[in-house]
Amino acid sequence: MTTAVFPAAPEFHAGAHAVRTTGRFAVAANPLAAVTGAEIQAPLINGGYARYANLDYGASAPALSVVSAYLNEILPYYASVHRGAGYASQISTSVYENARDIVREFVGGRPDDSVIFTRNTTDSLNLLAGCLPLRDGRPAGEVLYLDIEHHANLLPWQNVPHRSIVAAPTLAATVDRLREELARGGVSLLAVTGASNVTGEILPIRTLAALAHDHGARIVVDAAQLAPHRRIDIAGDDVDYLAFSGHKLYAPFGAGVLVGRTDWLDAGTPHLAGGGAVRDARLDSVSWTTGPARHEGGSPNVLGAAALARATQVISELDPAQWYAHEDAIRSFLVAGLERIEGVTVHRIFADSSPVDDQPSTGTIGVVNFSVEGYDAGLVAAYLSAEHGIGLRDGRFCAHPLLKRLGLPAGSLRASFGLGSRLEDAERLLAGLQQLTQSGLGWDYVVDAGRWVPANDTRNYPHWAPNTPGTAGAAPCTQD
Numbered sequence: 001m002t003t004a005v006f007p008a009a010p011e012f013h014a015g016a017h018a019v020r021t022t023g024r025f026a027v028a029a030n031p032l033a034a035v036t037g038a039e040i041q042a043p044l045i046n047g048g049y050a051r052y053a054n055l056d057y058g059a060s061a062p063a064l065s066v067v068s069a070y071l072n073e074i075l076p077y078y079a080s081v082h083r084g085a086g087y088a089s090q091i092s093t094s095v096y097e098n099a100r101d102i103v104r105e106f107v108g109g110r111p112d113d114s115v116i117f118t119r120n121t122t123d124s125l126n127l128l129a130g131c132l133p134l135r136d137g138r139p140a141g142e143v144l145y146l147d148i149e150h151h152a153n154l155l156p157w158q159n160v161p162h163r164s165i166v167a168a169p170t171l172a173a174t175v176d177r178l179r180e181e182l183a184r185g186g187v188s189l190l191a192v193t194g195a196s197n198v199t200g201e202i203l204p205i206r207t208l209a210a211l212a213h214d215h216g217a218r219i220v221v222d223a224a225q226l227a228p229h230r231r232i233d234i235a236g237d238d239v240d241y242l243a244f245s246g247h248k249l250y251a252p253f254g255a256g257v258l259v260g261r262t263d264w265l266d267a268g269t270p271h272l273a274g275g276g277a278v279r280d281a282r283l284d285s286v287s288w289t290t291g292p293a294r295h296e297g298g299s300p301n302v303l304g305a306a307a308l309a310r311a312t313q314v315i316s317e318l319d320p321a322q323w324y325a326h327e328d329a330i331r332s333f334l335v336a337g338l339e340r341i342e343g344v345t346v347h348r349i350f351a352d353s354s355p356v357d358d359q360p361s362t363g364t365i366g367v368v369n370f371s372v373e374g375y376d377a378g379l380v381a382a383y384l385s386a387e388h389g390i391g392l393r394d395g396r397f398c399a400h401p402l403l404k405r406l407g408l409p410a411g412s413l414r415a416s417f418g419l420g421s422r423l424e425d426a427e428r429l430l431a432g433l434q435q436l437t438q439s440g441l442g443w444d445y446v447v448d449a450g451r452w453v454p455a456n457d458t459r460n461y462p463h464w465a466p467n468t469p470g471t472a473g474a475a476p477c478t479q480d
């Protein structure tokens with residue numbers, strides 16, 4: 001493990017990586033909830049190992065240990081759902097259907113809201129795009145969205161009548177722009193992210209819901225990033241639809257969810273035409289059923305839904321003040337440290353989103369975006385991984401329009417964290433960046449299949465992961 005010195009945040013002294021327990025950062029010494037893989041040892045390119053510092057929660061979070069244990073408990077009972085009369089089938093059906101109620105409660109849903117299990121947020125938003133009310137066979141209104149969205153909340157709307165606008169430099173002015181656009185009329189749905197996957201800034205959902213409704217539109221919130229970091233209350237905030245992914249919510253078993261008002265969903269195009277979605281099928285015609293089954297054709301992901309529901313229960317039991325303080329402490333510490341390193345720039349979209357370095361933030365989740373002058377983001381990520389055992393994300397975060405507008409067409413870096421994260425992870429990142437900006441790279445790196453990788457990488461990887469990047473036959477990166 002490297003012990004390079006990094007600039008100290010107010011209550012800290014530079015030096016080794018032991019987590020200090022004084023001041024407002026003390027809360028971050030406690031990982032708050034156990035996650036799987038927390039003690040993985042990553043092989044370093046110049047020899048030895050370091051505990052893997054997972055700062056890539058925004059892409060996919062590790063499983064909660066409780067979720068992992070729960071899956072082991074129910075796995076023996078896994079069987080077909082809905083159509084089986086057997087003991088295990090009935091238990092599996094109960095687990096699956098019960099998961100809907102648990103998830104509805106987690107998001108503060110209305111009793112009559114539909115809870116549809118999908119693969120992920122992308123799937124959920126595509127499903128909703130097929131359920132917009134029609135007039136003469138075409139969607140009756142337009143979908144309005146900002147240019148800050150993840151592609152999952154941007155591309156599905158390009159297939160239906162839509163309007164996009166550029167976010168303003170402040171949140172307040174962005175709300176004004178949306179108000180003006182809604183006032184022009186013709187919008188049936190405002191599609192907005194709960195929190196930016198690029199910068200972590202939270203959008204004022206309750207305000208935007210009221211705005212949409214004032215102008216006769218509904219609102220869908222892409223909560224892929226918000227749900228793992230903040231309590232959600234769709235009834236309280238008057239949100240019509242909400243989508244999120246299990247794999248970002250500590251339940252990486254392939255399930256996502258769409259929750260919301262039933263009328264559009266019951267009348268919409270069935271998302272997956274197939275078994276279970278019909279009342280009656282004939283050779284060349286069909287009568288579709290209503291309810292979640294209309295969109296969940298085929299055998300559902302029972303264990304994924306069960307894992308997602310169990311994760312929401314664990315999160316619901318957290319004390320929100322403690323939960324937010326934990327993530328805010330890591331974020332504040334990290335941002336303060338990054339801003340002290342010469343050549344490192346922290347990026348944000350809005351000038352008026354909550355500051356992170358002078359008071360505990362309520363306006364930004366555990367996502368920090370930055371770049372290092374003179375270095376490709378991909379090279380920095382490869383260096384941090386190979387020489388320090390740190391995992392974070394580089395690239396354009398599936399938000400190309402925003403990255404271009406922020407002046408980062410080639411991408412930047414994103415550190416993201418949550419339950420199970422420790423202050424030490426942020427310390428390690430700062431130490432690695434300090435070392436890079438002061439002493440440069442400690443190894444040679446080359447571009448292989450479009451990614452920066454260490455040259456002559458002879459580290460041993462598990463035999464069951466033969467295509468690990470850096471080894472022969474690595475797959476090119478497609479998630480940009």
Ligand SMILES: Cc1ncc(COP(=O)(O)O)c(C=O)c1O
Pocket residue numbers: 058059120121122123150152153193195196197222224225245247256
């Ligand atoms: C804000 C946001 N929306 C949507 C998605 C898409 O999520 P998924 O890949 O689980 O469909 C992501 C994933 O990074 C995201 O961050």
